[in-house]
Amino acid sequence: MQDMKKYTIKDIAKLAGVSKGTVDRVIHNRGKVSETALKKVNNILKEIDYQPNLIAQSLKNNKNCHLCILMPDPEIDPYWAPCIDGIEEALNEFSPFGTTLEYVYFNPFNKDSFEKQSLLALKSEFDGILLAPLFQKESIAFINECDKIKKTYFLFNNDLKSVDSQKFVGQDLFQSGRIGAKLIHSTLKGNAEVAIIHIDEVFKNATHMQEKEKGFRSYFNELKDNSFSLNTYKLKHRNANNLKKTIKYFIDTHPEINGFFVTNSKINLLAALLNNSKKSTCVVGYDLLQENIKYLKSGIIDYLIHQNPKRQAYLGTVFLADYILFNKVIPNKNLIPIDIVNSENYMGYLK
Amino acid sequence: MQDMKKYTIKDIAKLAGVSKGTVDRVIHNRGKVSETALKKVNNILKEIDYQPNLIAQSLKNNKNCHLCILMPDPEIDPYWAPCIDGIEEALNEFSPFGTTLEYVYFNPFNKDSFEKQSLLALKSEFDGILLAPLFQKESIAFINECDKIKKTYFLFNNDLKSVDSQKFVGQDLFQSGRIGAKLIHSTLKGNAEVAIIHIDEVFKNATHMQEKEKGFRSYFNELKDNSFSLNTYKLKHRNANNLKKTIKYFIDTHPEINGFFVTNSKINLLAALLNNSKKSTCVVGYDLLQENIKYLKSGIIDYLIHQNPKRQAYLGTVFLADYILFNKVIPNKNLIPIDIVNSENYMGYLK
DNA sequence: CTAAAATATGTGCTCGAGCACATATTTTAG
DNA sequence: CTAAAATATGTGCTCGAGCACATATTTTAG
Incomplete structure (x- = not known):
């Protein structure tokens, strides 16, 4: 808030009664400066809190x-x-x-x-x-x-x-998993069958999703509410058709699940096959892909966690x-x- | 992705076979340039897509x-x-x-x-x-x-x-109100008594809060779910003690309310007096004040909308x-x- | 005490753009 | 054709930092 006049090396040189070369040597600790000069210049530098002009500096460095x-x-x-x-x-x-x-x-x-x-x-x-x-x-x-x-x-x-x-x-991927858990908890309250779903297209690049799962589970562990039951499912495959069948089969054979936490952006593959007629369900996944937003708008996906790439x-x-x-x-x-x-x-x- | 060599005025002058003064006049349309020189320089400027060096420019302007x-x-x-x-x-x-x-x-x-x-x-x-x-x-x-x-x-x-x-x-304050509504809707599902609460300490600086209320109501209007009933309450006063009493009285006389939407950061005043024993309640307000976060952590406040000041x-x-x-x-x-x-x-x- | 060596200090150029002023060239008037 | 006026072009400084090199001062050796 003080009157921040911008001092230049020339100003400092004049104030200290030396040349700008000497000021420069002091600023960059390049030696070849007498103790008297060093002190004078340093005092002034401290006093005015000298900040070099970044523009001039980078023009020079170019x-x-x-x-x-x-x-x-x-x-x-x-x-x-x-x-x-x-x-x-x-x-x-x-x-x-x-x-x-x-x-x-x-x-x-x-x-x-x-x-x-x-x-x-x-x-x-x-x-x-x-x-x-x-x-x-x-x-x-x-x-x-x-x-x-x-x-x-x-x-x-x-x-x-x-x-x-x-x-x-x-x-923080662990925390991100906890957020997913909190959202499902807030929405479903209790008596819920919760699925942690890893959908992986081709390659198992899993550290990402594992961290999220850890966070997700840590939230429910701390909650100590027995009415939530958690299970992990890995839906893998070799080509897209195959994966679709795998997911369809998973949904059909697990009608009891009402909480879905998909650990990556592939949640649209699940959403495409979910029937939103069931009243009390909560679907949480990742990333604002166009396909995901479509299901967010239609109400099949409840929340997306945004990784903000x-x-x-x-x-x-x-x-x-x-x-x-x-x-x-x-x-x-x-x-x-x-x-x-x-x-x-x-x-x-x-x- | 091309090899973006950085051209200077000097480069251009050499390329055009003129002096940098002439290039400068062309760039800034300052006239006093023959047509031949103008054309030559302009062609080169276009060809190399000249961008002046911002650093040098601002050093000069200083x-x-x-x-x-x-x-x-x-x-x-x-x-x-x-x-x-x-x-x-x-x-x-x-x-x-x-x-x-x-x-x-x-x-x-x-x-x-x-x-x-x-x-x-x-x-x-x-x-x-x-x-x-x-x-x-x-x-x-x-x-x-x-x-x-x-x-x-x-x-x-x-x-x-x-x-x-x-x-x-x-x-967008209207949209912000809609978000509050969506959160309460997601959490309470149906059969809810929802209160839109304007807490105003001293001065009625209301356009803010009115926009939020409009958005909030627009969401529920579109929903067309009769099981939600919405009411607006204005809790005002002259000094802090007085306001506390007003809020306490409001809570006591409205035990039926389970959805609370407070249109500003004063939500902590309400949260301080709310009893979180009631199971199915949803409290949504604004801003990450320390006092608000306290109640967010303790579970009395469910969501805060962050205005990111x-x-x-x-x-x-x-x-x-x-x-x-x-x-x-x-x-x-x-x-x-x-x-x-x-x-x-x-x-x-x-x- | 003097010359050489060591140390300290100062000067002047550069980075690129921009502009004032100096100089060169062309046009116009007579 | 010449001098003055109009126009076109070029030169050299500045902004502030940084550094190479030139110069000045102090210290050391003999």
Whole structure:
């Protein structure tokens, strides 16, 4: 609230009765400064709380920032499509500061594809890389490689246990499972048969869903209400038709279930086959895919938990660019809020 | 994705075989350029899609941006406290670009205070002002004055009907009411006595709450379920003790109510007096005040609708600074998402 | 006490855009 | 055809930070 006059190095030099070269040496601890000069300059720096002009600084540095984005192909899994919007939004903000981008997609259901594409990415001359480390082991190998060749990386979507959490933006998946549980609890109150359903299309990329299940179960364990019974079901398959039959068979053989918690965005596959005539049911799943919103609007899905891939990718890009261009520190623990979405507030989260 | 080499004016001058002065004149349409030179330069500009270096530009302009924040005193109404965090966060981002701030607080329950403080603000030498226009008529007078003296303004929290919505960031209050209704509907299912409760401490600043009520009622109207009965109650008073008695009396005389929708952050006053022994009740209100979260955790409040004052103020500040410093256009219709908060996801929205 | 070495300090250029002013070229008037 | 006026073009400074290099001052060795 004080009158924040912006001091320049020249101002400081004049105030201290030295040249700007000396001020510069003091600021950057480059030595070759007498103790008298050092003290004078330091006192003034402290007094006026000198902040260098970021604009002048970055003009001088004239750094460029070329980022590489290593993520699943949104054509293969539409969950990732909003990430592009978030990244492009960040690019818009940073391209006047010399930021450029390059996308490298991999098939999220195919480990080999990740390995192949990550090698491709490494060949590129990027200054920083943003990646969704879907495959634990392979991703760790990849970032070790990045460390070795001194390239900055940043993770989004899911964390890697062995990695500095300062380099990650995403959600707390355990807590996210608890939220699902709370929603089903609020809606069904008691005497409910609850199913935790893992629908997995091709590849078992399960750490994600397991964390959610853990959180979900922890909520009900703490509740100590015997009138809820919980069971886990894994609905897998090889091709889409097959999966549809599996789900249909599951629904038909479990008419007693009235609470459905689907641990990923595939909930629309279940919703398509659910009959909403049964009065007291609660269906909770993940992600604002068009297909999911359709069933949210029609009332078959009660709640969707929003993982906000767009914001995750946006923030990841911004952190990287800010770090590379302006040496800004990346804030610690970037857990973004977990949004509860129903038929009345989903609009706010699209675009 | 092409090789985005960053061209400078010097590069263009060389390519066109002219001096940078001529290039500059072409770029800014300042005339005094022969047709041959004009064509040559324009062709190259088009060809390389020249984008001026924003950093160099703003170093040259060396604009300062002094913002004034005209908002309610958070000491008087704690709802506003998070706004300060959001504004300071924005300030952190922009102070290296020469942005400074000045707060002018008014008493949100006192029109005269607003008028007095807004006059005070006008005396200040600001480049832009961010305000929460609580008082319709007075605020319109104020921004008309701003228009007259050509000062940039931006609104947050609530809109003014007569004002360009491009200068506003906030939430859709009607929709927010519908969300409250949906939550009560999901939780209570049917056969419910629902109360819409306006708790107003001193001043009737009602447009806010009226919009929410309209949305709330519109949801139930569309539902066409006779088993819900809706009633509106206005709980007013002159001093806090008095209000407590009023609320207590209201609760005691309306034991039949099981759905409570409180249209503002004062829901903790109701929650403090509610008995949660009754099994099938649903209490929905607004805002993540500490007092509200207490009752959310204890289970008396089921849902809080998050108006995200922090993000509103953050975005407002960012838009103003970006506009003043970099001539960025302020995006149209800045309606931020309306977050549904329960005991399991509130943490993500704090800080 | 002097010359060389070590240390301290200052100067002037750069980053890219933008503009004032100086200079060069073309057009017009007589 | 020439001088003045009009027009076109180019030069060099500035914004603030940062650094290489030039210069000044102090210390050390003999």
